Amino acid sequence: xxxxxxxxxxxxxxxxxxxxxxxxxxxxxxxxxxxxxxxxxxxxxxxxxxxxxxxxxxxxxxxxxxxxxxxxxxxxxxxxxxxxxxxxxxxxxxxxxxxxxxxxxxxxxxxxxxxxxxxxxxxxxxxxxxxxxxxxxxxxxxxxxxxxxxxxxxxxxxxxxxxxxxxxxxxxxxxxxxxxxxxxxxxxxxxxxxxxxxxxxxxxxxxxxxxxxxxxxxxxxxxxxxxxxxxxxxxxxxxxxxxxxxxxxxxxxxxxxxxxxxxxxxxxxxxxxxxxxxxxxxxxxxxxxxxxxxxxxxxxxxxxxxxxxxxxxx
Amino acid sequence: xxxxxxxxxxxxxxxxxxxxxxxxxxxxxxxxxxxxxxxxxxxxxxxxxxxxxxxxxxxxxxxxxxxxxxxxxxxxxxxxxxxxxxxxxxxxx
Numbered sequence: 275x276x277x278x279x280x281x282x283x284x285x286x287x288x289x290x291x292x293x294x295x296x297x298x299x300x301x302x303x304x305x306x307x308x309x310x311x312x313x314x315x316x317x318x319x320x321x322x323x324x325x326x327x328x329x330x331x332x333x334x335x336x337x338x339x340x341x342x343x344x345x346x347x348x349x350x351x352x353x354x355x356x357x358x359x360x361x362x363x364x365x366x367x368x369x370x371x372x373x374x375x376x377x378x379x380x381x382x383x384x385x386x387x388x389x390x391x392x393x394x395x396x397x398x399x400x401x402x403x404x405x406x407x408x409x410x411x412x413x414x415x416x417x418x419x420x421x422x423x424x425x426x427x428x429x430x431x432x433x434x435x436x437x438x439x440x441x442x443x444x445x446x447x448x449x450x451x452x453x454x455x456x457x458x459x460x461x462x463x464x465x466x467x468x469x470x471x472x473x474x475x476x477x478x479x480x481x482x483x484x485x486x487x488x489x490x491x492x493x494x495x496x497x498x499x500x501x502x503x504x505x506x507x508x509x510x511x512x513x514x515x516x517x518x519x520x521x522x523x524x525x526x527x528x529x530x531x532x533x534x535x536x537x538x539x540x541x542x543x544x545x546x547x548x549x550x551x552x553x554x555x556x557x558x559x560x561x562x563x564x565x566x567x568x569x570x571x572x573x574x575x576x577x578x579x580x581x582x583x584x585x586x587x588x
Numbered sequence: 589x590x591x592x593x594x595x596x597x598x599x600x601x602x603x604x605x606x607x608x609x610x611x612x613x614x615x616x617x618x619x620x621x622x623x624x625x626x627x628x629x630x631x632x633x634x635x636x637x638x639x640x641x642x643x644x645x646x647x648x649x650x651x652x653x654x655x656x657x658x659x660x661x662x663x664x665x666x667x668x669x670x671x672x673x674x675x676x677x678x679x680x681x
Binding site for chain 1: 589590592595618620621650651652653654655656657658659671673674675676677678679680681
């Protein structure tokens with residue numbers, strides 16, 4: 275894990291502090307670093323959050339993605355300011371604070387709300403010029419990292435074999451078959467907050483990977499967890515049923531959803547396994563049973579070609 | 589909760605301390621993790637001497653899964669006490 279450059283966090287905190295006090299809302303005045311990862315550093319001050327986007331983020335692409343969040347506040351948390359700032363060479367955006375899903379109580383995960391928000395997002399017309407959703411690019415990056423550090427390790431073999439079963443679009447080597455549907459691109463339980471905190475409605479956050487693409491990608495993490503035997507069938511059923519109920523276009527309204535989900539769920543299983551193997555190797559430890567379940571799924575899929583997606587009405 | 593098959597509301601009943609959900613429409617029954625085992629155990633206690641365990645009846649068919657999915661009932665990672673590692677995975681990119 276790469277730490278952010280030293281002066282970034284205090285600078286982010288200062289921005290969040292200034293923005294928090296510039297508005298009439300009361301401010302409990304405390305600063306906390308919510309995340310400090312290569313893919314983004316997030317600092318909270320009171321009711322304001324400052325996010326430094328990953329190095330190399332394109333200002334035009336980010337501006338387009340921010341505009342989507344600003345225009346659809348019923349689905350995505352809207353930013354406080356329409357344009358990013360430049361701070362220590364990083365693009366920085368300011369957001370209202372929202373209450374996240376309690377990581378210590380994932381059983382309280384708002385599966386229905388997540389599914390409903392995704393269905394609404396997928397039915398929202400994408401603005402002209404919005405870049406592609408970055409899901410396949412992120413999967414390809416995880417595989418590239420695994421190849422760099424562990425190509426010769428036995429644990430990497432099933433992951434790389436499973437990756438090879440994927441069509442070119444899912445490996446970010448060709449355009450996606452859908453270039454018009456608005457997608458989140460990186461859905462997991464950390465991407466939902468209640469706003470206004472603490473009890474407001476759920477909203478999606480993090481527009482870094484948002485764009486046009488194959489909407490089944492946004493259902494594919496829960497699908498991959500279910501297929502790997504990790505997510506109980508009841509929770510998967512709640513998520514999928516709520517998505518269908520809300521008219522989500524990623525899967526047919528009834529019947530077997532897997533022809534549509536298969537390729538993205540494979541890709542996210544492979545991405546998860548690649549990250550798990552890389553992380554375990556870096557830490558010099560064996561895979562735990564959850565990571566092993568994802569690796570086992572890669573092993574099985576390597577022997578089975580992907581299902582052909584059905585052409586269904588959107 | 590709603591019936592995943594016919595969408596009618598499901599009602600919770602208590603059978604010998606086991607909570608089961610029954611659909612008010614199609615009368616289908618939903619069992620949480622471990623409840624089928626609890627019912628089977630209770631049944632075995634009633635019919636003494638214990639007969640050979642009956643083949644497990646299907647409550648609801650599991651939702652469809654891909655061919656590469658985990659063998660049905662194979663991985664027991666989920667349940668009421670969710671694994672910490674999976675808890676972390678739920679929140680990770």
